[in-house]
Amino acid sequence: MDANNIKYIVAIAKYGSINHAAKAMFISQPQLSHILKITEEECGLTLFQRTSRGTRLTPEGEDYLHHCEIILAEMAKLNHYVTQAASAQSRLKVSMTRFSHISECFNEVCRRHQADSSIHYHLYEASASNVLNDVVEGKSDIGILHFSTTNQEMTLQGFADKKLSFTPLATFRPYVCLAENHPVLQGKVPAAIDIRELKDYGFVRYAGQYEDFIYHIASDSGLIDLNESQKIIYVCDRQEQMRLIQTTTFYTIGIAAFSDQSKLYQVISVPILKSSEHLAFGIITRKDTVLSPLEQEFKEEVIQKYRTLAETEG
Numbered sequence: 001m002d003a004n005n006i007k008y009i010v011a012i013a014k015y016g017s018i019n020h021a022a023k024a025m026f027i028s029q030p031q032l033s034h035i036l037k038i039t040e041e042e043c044g045l046t047l048f049q050r051t052s053r054g055t056r057l058t059p060e061g062e063d064y065l066h067h068c069e070i071i072l073a074e075m076a077k078l079n080h081y082v083t084q085a086a087s088a089q090s091r092l093k094v095s096m097t098r099f100s101h102i103s104e105c106f107n108e109v110c111r112r113h114q115a116d117s118s119i120h121y122h123l124y125e126a127s128a129s130n131v132l133n134d135v136v137e138g139k140s141d142i143g144i145l146h147f148s149t150t151n152q153e154m155t156l157q158g159f160a161d162k163k164l165s166f167t168p169l170a171t172f173r174p175y176v177c178l179a180e181n182h183p184v185l186q187g188k189v190p191a192a193i194d195i196r197e198l199k200d201y202g203f204v205r206y207a208g209q210y211e212d213f214i215y216h217i218a219s220d221s222g223l224i225d226l227n228e229s230q231k232i233i234y235v236c237d238r239q240e241q242m243r244l245i246q247t248t249t250f251y252t253i254g255i256a257a258f259s260d261q262s263k264l265y266q267v268i269s270v271p272i273l274k275s276s277e278h279l280a281f282g283i284i285t286r287k288d289t290v291l292s293p294l295e296q297e298f299k300e301e302v303i304q305k306y307r308t309l310a311e312t313e314g
Contacts (some may be wrong), residue, residue, distance in 0.1 A: 003075065004130070004133070005035050005038075005039050005275060006071055006072060007072065007133060008021070008027075008032055008039075009039060009047065009065065009068055010033070010065065011024055011025050011046065012055055013055075013061070013065050015054075015301055016055060017026055017054035017055060018033055018036065018055060018057070021150075022280060023154065026127070026128045026132060027127075027129050035049050036069070044061045045058075046058050046060065046065060047060065047061035047064055047065075048061055061077075063240075066212075071130075072137075074112065075137065075225045076137055079137050090294060091120050091141070091294065091295065092106075092109065092292065092295055093124070093139070093142070093239075093295070094122065094123050094124070094143075094198060094298065095124040095130070095131040095140035095143045095144075096123070096124070096126075096131060096143070097128055097145045097146055098206060098237075099144075099146070099254070099258075099281075100238055100261070101305055102302060102305075103123065103238075104258065104259060104297065104305065105298060105301040106121075106179040109297055113294065121294075124140060125237070125238075126293065128145040128146065131145045131284075132145065132162070132240065132284065133145040133238070135284050135285065135286060136162050136164070137285070138286070141285060141286070141291060142285055142291070142295055142298065142299060143285070144169075144281065144282070144283050145281070145284065146280065146282075147279070147280055147282045148216070148279065148280075149277075149279070153278055159284060161286050163288070164285065164286060164287065165285050165287050167282055167283040167285075167299070168280065168281075168282045168302070169281040169302065169303065169306035169307075170278065170280070170281055170307065170309060171278050171310075172256060172278065172279050172281070173255075173271050173272065173275055173277075173313070174217060174255065174256040174278075174279060175254055175257075175269040175276060176252075176269070176270050176271075177257075177268070177269050178245060178250075178254065178268065179245055179248070179252060179268075180266045180268050181266070182249055182251070182297070184197050184198060190270060191270075191271070192271045192273035193270045193271070193272060193273055194274075195224055195272050195275075196224070196271075199229070199230075201249050201250060202231035202232070202250035202251070203226050203229040203231060203233070203250070203251065204232075204235060204244055204245060204250045204252040205226070205227075205232060205234060205235075206234070206235060206236070207234040207236055213226050215253065216298070217237040217272060217275055217277055222308075226253065233250055235263060242264075242267055245265070245267050246265045246267055255309075256269055256309055256313050258311065282284075282304060283299060293303065
């Protein structure tokens with residue numbers, strides 16, 4: 001049984017609605033419905049009754065929920081133990097969504113302290129929902145994620161409900177990321193690209209990120225859901241993604257180029273034409289967490305990195 005699925009079942013019970021639970025957990029409603037379906041099939045139980053007003057636990061669901069809560073409580077205790085066991089001075093535990101700008105900051109801190117006598121560094125890359133869970137449960141002390149500005153008020157309220165502090169970083173337009181010799185460019189780099197020009201080319205996305213706001217592009221021509229593309233290629237890491245884009249006509253969506261992107265991969269980033277969608281980036285920490293000196297240094301590194309990126313974009 002997937003531990004994440006346990007969290008989703010608890011969320012459905014808490015919010016009494018698959019739709020509300022999906023929003024709180026940063027995944028889509030269809031995906032959460034699918035998770036509930038496969039969970040019920042695996043255990044051979046009907047956990048919830050679907051009603052016009054939402055969902056209600058069945059008697060079997062009440063018992064199942066009780067065990068789920070025990071498991072999650074024990075997991076939280078284990079994470080707390082691991083946190084306390086690591087040296088407070090040399091601890092650096094970060095969860096992030098997959099953006100090279102963030103990993104560059106982590107790498108820079110590692111480079112500075114490579115000669116230290118004691119090192120306890122952890123970097124986890126995951127979807128926004130998993131980054132959120134990592135911080136709430138103590139797996140990481142710092143989380144860096146992105147979300148749509150369209151949902152900003154609801155997202156910030158969700159952080160507050162989970163007793164998280166939020167530090168805003170910057171807001172960016174979405175960019176198309178594609179090879180320098182991509183045929184849609186016709187030998188030159190335009191000021192912006194109409195996302196509709198790429199409908200016949202393969203769209204590269206991360207496996208396991210069922211709902212990422214970056215895959216839903218709002219433009220003057222309406223909402224474009226890239227999850228409905230005819231050609232979708234799933235990958236697991238950023239380097240694999242870059243290598244694939246470098247050698248094919250595939251593309252993906254991101255923000256402004258990271259350091260040496262063109263030099264290393266011959267891949268460029270171009271703003272999407274007339275996109276009304278914007279992506280907000282920020283840092284989340286638990287309100288009761290005292291960051292280690294290294295974690296504070298990393299946080300400042302990220303703040304400076306995104307400040308510079310925002311200034312470059314203008």
